[in-house]
Structure formats: structure tokens, C-alpha cells
Amino acid sequence: MEARPAPASDQVPAPDLPGLRPRRTGYRRLPVQQRREQLIAVALELFASRPPEEVSLDDVAEAAGASRPLVYRYFAGGKQQLYEAALRTAAEELSGRFAVRLSGTPSEQLAAVLDGYFAFVAEHDAGYSALLRGGSVVETARTSAIVDDVRRAALRLTLRHLGVREAGPLLTLLVRSWISVVEGASLSWLDEGRALPVTELRDWLVDQFTAMAAATALRDPQTADVLAGLLALEGPDASRAARLREVLDVR
Amino acid sequence: MEARPAPASDQVPAPDLPGLRPRRTGYRRLPVQQRREQLIAVALELFASRPPEEVSLDDVAEAAGASRPLVYRYFAGGKQQLYEAALRTAAEELSGRFAVRLSGTPSEQLAAVLDGYFAFVAEHDAGYSALLRGGSVVETARTSAIVDDVRRAALRLTLRHLGVREAGPLLTLLVRSWISVVEGASLSWLDEGRALPVTELRDWLVDQFTAMAAATALRDPQTADVLAGLLALEGPDASRAARLREVLDVR
Numbered sequence: 213m214e215a216r217p218a219p220a221s222d223q224v225p226a227p228d229l230p231g232l233r234p235r236r237t238g239y240r241r242l243p244v245q246q247r248r249e250q251l252i253a254v255a256l257e258l259f260a261s262r263p264p265e266e267v268s269l270d271d272v273a274e275a276a277g278a279s280r281p282l283v284y285r286y287f288a289g290g291k292q293q294l295y296e297a298a299l300r301t302a303a304e305e306l307s308g309r310f311a312v313r314l315s316g317t318p319s320e321q322l323a324a325v326l327d328g329y330f331a332f333v334a335e336h337d338a339g340y341s342a343l344l345r346g347g348s349v350v351e352t353a354r355t356s357a358i359v360d361d362v363r364r365a366a367l368r369l370t371l372r373h374l375g376v377r378e379a380g381p382l383l384t385l386l387v388r389s390w391i392s393v394v395e396g397a398s399l400s401w402l403d404e405g406r407a408l409p410v411t412e413l414r415d416w417l418v419d420q421f422t423a424m425a426a427a428t429a430l431r432d433p434q435t436a437d438v439l440a441g442l443l444a445l446e447g448p449d450a451s452r453a454a455r456l457r458e459v460l461d462v463r
Numbered sequence: 464m465e466a467r468p469a470p471a472s473d474q475v476p477a478p479d480l481p482g483l484r485p486r487r488t489g490y491r492r493l494p495v496q497q498r499r500e501q502l503i504a505v506a507l508e509l510f511a512s513r514p515p516e517e518v519s520l521d522d523v524a525e526a527a528g529a530s531r532p533l534v535y536r537y538f539a540g541g542k543q544q545l546y547e548a549a550l551r552t553a554a555e556e557l558s559g560r561f562a563v564r565l566s567g568t569p570s571e572q573l574a575a576v577l578d579g580y581f582a583f584v585a586e587h588d589a590g591y592s593a594l595l596r597g598g599s600v601v602e603t604a605r606t607s608a609i610v611d612d613v614r615r616a617a618l619r620l621t622l623r624h625l626g627v628r629e630a631g632p633l634l635t636l637l638v639r640s641w642i643s644v645v646e647g648a649s650l651s652w653l654d655e656g657r658a659l660p661v662t663e664l665r666d667w668l669v670d671q672f673t674a675m676a677a678a679t680a681l682r683d684p685q686t687a688d689v690l691a692g693l694l695a696l697e698g699p700d701a702s703r704a705a706r707l708r709e710v711l712d713v714r
Contacts, residue, residue, distance in 0.1 A: 262685070263678055271696055310601070343609065369523065381659060385651055389644045389671070396643040408632060412682065416633070420640070422711070423674035429710040430670055430703070431663065436710060443711070452681070457708045459680040459687060462672070 247312045249285055251276055255298040259339035264295060264350040272281050294357070299343070303358050305334050306363040314373065318442045319372060319452065326394070326414045333398045334406070341402050344395060366391050382432035390421050418426050423455055478680045500539055502527055506549040510590035515546060515601040518535040546601045547609070550594070554609050556585050563680070565624065569693045570669050570703065572624060577665045578645050585657070592653050595646060625689050633683035641672050673704055 242250060254310050269291045273280045274413050287294040290341045296385075309328040311454040314321040342348045343359065373380050379387070394417055401413055429436035443453055493501060505527040509518045520542045526532045538545040560579040565572040584591050591601045594610065621638050623628050630638070645668055652664055673690075680687035694704055 222560065348604075353599075381655065382654075385648060385659075385667075388651060392643050392647040393640045393675075395634060396640050402633065416636075416678065416682065419678035420675060423678035424671060426707050426710045427667065427670035427674035430706055431667065436617050439710060453711045454678050455603065455681055457711045459677045459690060460704045460708045460711075 214297055239411075240328075248280075251278070251283060251294065251299050252298050254338070256302060256339070259295065259298060259342075260336045263342045264339070264348055266361065267291070269294070284355055290351060292352075296352075296354055298339075299355055300360050302332075302336060302339070302445060303362045310366055310369040312393075316342055317446050319422075320447060322418045322421060323414055329394065330398065330410050330414065333402065334410075337402060341399060344399055352449050363388075363391060370447075375441070376434075377435055380432065380434050382428050383435045386428040386432075386435060388422055390417075390424055393420055395416065419452060419456065423456055425458070464491075482664060496532075498529075501535055502545065502553050503549050506545050507553060508686055509589070509658075510546065510549060510593075511587045513589055514593045515590070518542070520545070522606075543601060547605055548588070549590075549602075550606055550609050553587060554589070554613045557613055561617055561620040567637070568697050570697060571671075573669050573672060574665055577623075577668055580645065581649060581652075581665065583662075586652065588653060592650060595650055614639075614642060626692070627671050627689060628685070631683065631685050633679050634686045634689065636684060637675055637683075639677040641668075644668065644675075646669055670703060670707065672706055684693055 231337055245318045251272065255267070255272050258275060270280055271281055272294060273283045276283070283294070284290065287297065289296075306329075309332060310325060312328070314324055316324070329443075343351065343355065366388055371383075371392070374387075376383065393404075397413055397417060401408055401410070422442075425435055425442070429439045443450055445450070446453065483542065502523065506518075506523050509522055509526060520534055521531055523542075523545060524534045527534070534545070535541065538548065540547075557580075561576060561584060563576075563579070564576055567575070579583055594606065600687055618635070621642070622634075625633065625638075645646045648664055648668060650661055652661070672692075676686055676690045676693070697704065
């Protein structure tokens with residue numbers, strides 16, 4: 213479902229820009245693209261603070277300083293269409309965060325990507341939880357496809373960061389599994405009111421990558437090569453691998 | 464939604480038992496509880512071989528050798544109610560598999576639980592995929608709650624097998640994360656037409672548990688104790704931990 217062709221400018225008084233939070237005075241018309249972006253931004257903010265079933269189209273209209281008919285003019289499919297547009301915007305933002313240029317050791321690079329990810333999770337809080345937990349009223353085959361696209365982008369870019377052109381089944385399984393651990397950990401983090409310091413969680417996830425790669429390297433030469441290459445680049449951070457070896461020492 | 468109080472025996476000719484696959488001849492009446500179980504078993508079989516949206520109530524009626532009104536008599540909520548009843552039955556069966564008595568080293572015990580899990584996954588194939596992948600038409604807050612119950616049972620029983628009474632946040636995160644890796648791995652396995660030998664996947668998951676526990680032990684004394692205890696019990700299997708140490712050696 214796409215929005216019907218929209219007029220060049222909407223007819224309903226709109227809040228002053230800049231800033232997407234509406235003010236109750238000084239309404240004015242917005243150009244079409246700007247209004248569309250404003251509605252999506254307002255929706256994202258609402259979906260971030262409450263479960264989707266508790267956000268109504270009226271809430272979005274009110275927060276945007278717009279009328280309900282105006283919102284329908286942009287999103288004829290109603291709340292579901294607005295939700296999906298907002299989700300698509302959030303998904304693009306998140307995929308963009310994976311694509312950044314990185315520097316430093318492999319562990320530092322992974323930590324930087326995770327910092328970006330947790331910032332995104334913190335920002336989208338309730339919306340992120342509702343979507344990934346499943347069973348939400350707004351969840352459809354389309355929303356699942358958007359989430360899967362993000363997971364595929366994460367897989368592709370992680371493999372690229374690892375310098376891998378064609379990943380075999382076990383290396384693919386490793387990266388996919390680690391991504392699901394990241395997702396699960398961020399959901400737990402939100403569930404428990406962000407009780408764990410995010411830097412601790414991030415470092416735990418970096419070490420999980422090394423450990424999970426080691427378990428995969430036991431039976432997959434490609435992963436063994438990738439892991440050896442990463443560890444060789446670690447420099448002083450290789451002490452973390454050394455500490456992993458210590459806790460595995462049963463003698 | 465529960466089925467309305469059902470009569471002592473249904474009024475529609477039913478297939479011969481034993482065996483839940485109907486035969487076209489020799490219909491007879493079934494006692495109520497038996498009919499209910501038969502409908503659920505037939506539904507489970509259909510949901511295992513096709514995505515839920517491709518299974519209709521008529522399909523269930525036909526496969527059960529029953530009429531559509533009879534199926535509605537037992538499941539007034541229609542396909543959704545029948546789906547949820549089938550899911551509940553499958554969830555109980557799966558949780559029961561976690562609760563078995565185990566013997567052998569910790570690795571052997573984990574491998575045995577995983578063998579049971581993969582047998583379940585293989586048996587429920589399409590239904591398992593559709594449910595865990597999200598976005599299915601039959602997915603609701605109720606079906607998600609059933610899936611979460613199974614995850615909680617898996618967490619509780621894993622901790623019990625580990626001899627842990629009260630798990631701290633990192634040990635809980637470790638076990639939850641490992642469970643999500645198991646789920647993801649079994650979905651990948653189905654996706655790829657079961658190309659990876661299931662014993663290889665199982666052993667990979669056993670090693671993942673050790674490796675992920677090691678990464679957690681670095682910063683959590685409780686997990687460090689649990690891991691040391693497990694490794695001490697491994698006996699000859701501790702060679703797997705020794706091999707993990709080798710691939711982590713960067714000198």
C-alpha cells in the first residue's frame with residue numbers, strides 16, 4: 213500500500229518548523245514531502261514510547277497538529293500504512309548505521325557498530341520491543357519482510373567487514389546466530405529497564421563474537437581463517453582471547 | 464476461547480481408529496475427548512506440512528473424515544482456535560521433552576536434549592517455521608505468549624540441569640541467548656532443506672554453549688563457577704574445550 217498521489221501542499225494548518233514537535237499556535241501549510249516526513253517522524257516518536265496498539269491515528273494527528281482527514285490523505289491505509297512507512301524509515305536508518313566506515317582493531321570496530329545499534333534501540337524503545345517480540349497487532353508479512361531485510365543487511369555488512377566474499381553455510385550460520393544474540397540481548401536490556409550498563413553488554417557481545425567464532429572454527433576451515441585473521445589484527449585486545457582461553461582451561 | 468461444552472459423542476460418522484489418518488470407509492462415532500484429540504492431531508499434521516494460511520478448516524474436516532459443522536462444534540472460534548489448540552498441544556509436547564531425566568557428561572546431556580528438539584522441529588517443519596518467523600496470519604498475542612512459555616520452560620530447565628537455583632542477569636542472558644541461537648539454527652536448517660547433517664548442527668550448538676559460557680564467565684563469577692563445574696564433569700569430552708583454547712591461541 214502506497215500513499216495516493218498527494219497534493220503539492222496540504223490544506224490544513226500545520227505547526228511551525230523547524231522541530232517536529234507541534235506548537236499549538238502559529239500553524240501553517242507544509243509542502244507535501246515535508247508533511248509526509250513530519251507525520252512519519254511524529255508516528256515514530258509515538259510508536260517509540262507506547263506499544264503500537266496504544267497509538268491511534270488521532271494521536272498522530274494531534275501530535276502533528278494536523279487533522280485526521282489530512283493524515284488519511286497521506287496514508288489512505290490508515291494506521292497500518294503509517295506504521296509500515298515509519299518502520300521502513302527506521303529500518304533504513306538502522307541499515308545505514310551498519311554501513312559506516314570503521315577504524316581501529318576488529319574488536320573496536322565491532323564495539324562501534326554495537327554502540328550505534330544500542331543508540332537506535334534506546335531511541336525506538338517500545339516500537340523496537342513490540343516489533344521483535346512478535347504477536348503485535350500491526351505485525352504482518354510485510355513488516356516481517358522489512359525486519360528480515362535489516363537482518364540481511366546486517367549479515368551482508370558484517371561479512372564485508374570480515375573481508376569475506378562468499379560465506380559458506382557455517383560462517384553464515386555463525387554471523388546470523390550472533391546477530392540474533394545481539395537482538396535478544398537488546399530486548400532483555402529494554403525489558404530490565406536498561407539495568408545493565410550498555411558498555412558492559414556491548415563488550416559481552418564483542419566477546420561472544422570471538423567465542424562463537426572459535427566454536428565454529430573447530431569444524432569450519434573458512435571460519436578458522438577468518439578468526440585467525442581477526443586475532444592477528446587485535447594487537448593489545450588479543451588479551452581478551454587469552455582470557456577466554458584461561459576460563460576454558462580445565463587442567 | 465475454549466470449545467463450547469461438547470456432547471458425549473459426536474453425531475457425524477468418523478473414521479476407524481486406531482490411526483489418525485481417516486479411511487474413507489467404515490465411519491463411526493467418536494467419544495468427545497477422542498474426537499477433539501483427533502481433530503488437533505489432524506490439524507497439527509496439516510500445519511506441519513504447509514504454512515497456516517494455506518490450511519483451511521475444510522482441509523481439517525476432510526482430513527479428519529468429519530464435516531465442517533462438526534469441526535465448528537468443537538472449535539467455535541474456527542481455524543484460529545483450532546490453530547491455537549494445536550499449538551498448545553505442540554508446546555506441551557516440546558516442554559515435556561526438556562524435562563526428561565538425563566545421564567552422561569554435561570555435553571552428552573545437552574546433545575540428548577538437542578536431539579529431542581531437532582526431532583520435534585523436523586516433525587513440525589512448516590508450522591514451526593511459520594510460527595517462529597513472525598508475520599503469520601495466525602500469529603496473535605496469544606500465540607506469542609505460548610511460544611514465550613516454551614522459551615521460559617527451556618530457560619528454567621536448562622538452569623535446573625546446570626544446578627543453578629537463582630541465576631543472575633548475565634547467566635540468564637547467556638542461557639536465553641543460547642536458546643535463541645538454537646531456534647535460529649533450527650530455522651536455518653529447515654530453510655536450507657536440512658542440508659547440514661543434524662548431528663553436526665547439534666555438536667556445533669553444544670560447543671556454542673561452552674564458548675558462550677566462557678565469554679560470559681570473563682565478567683560474571685556465577686557463570687565462571689558453572690562453567691568450571693561443567694568442564695570438571697566432562698571427562699574425555701573436555702578435549703572439546705581444549706580445542707576451543709587452541710583456535711583462540713594467537714601466539
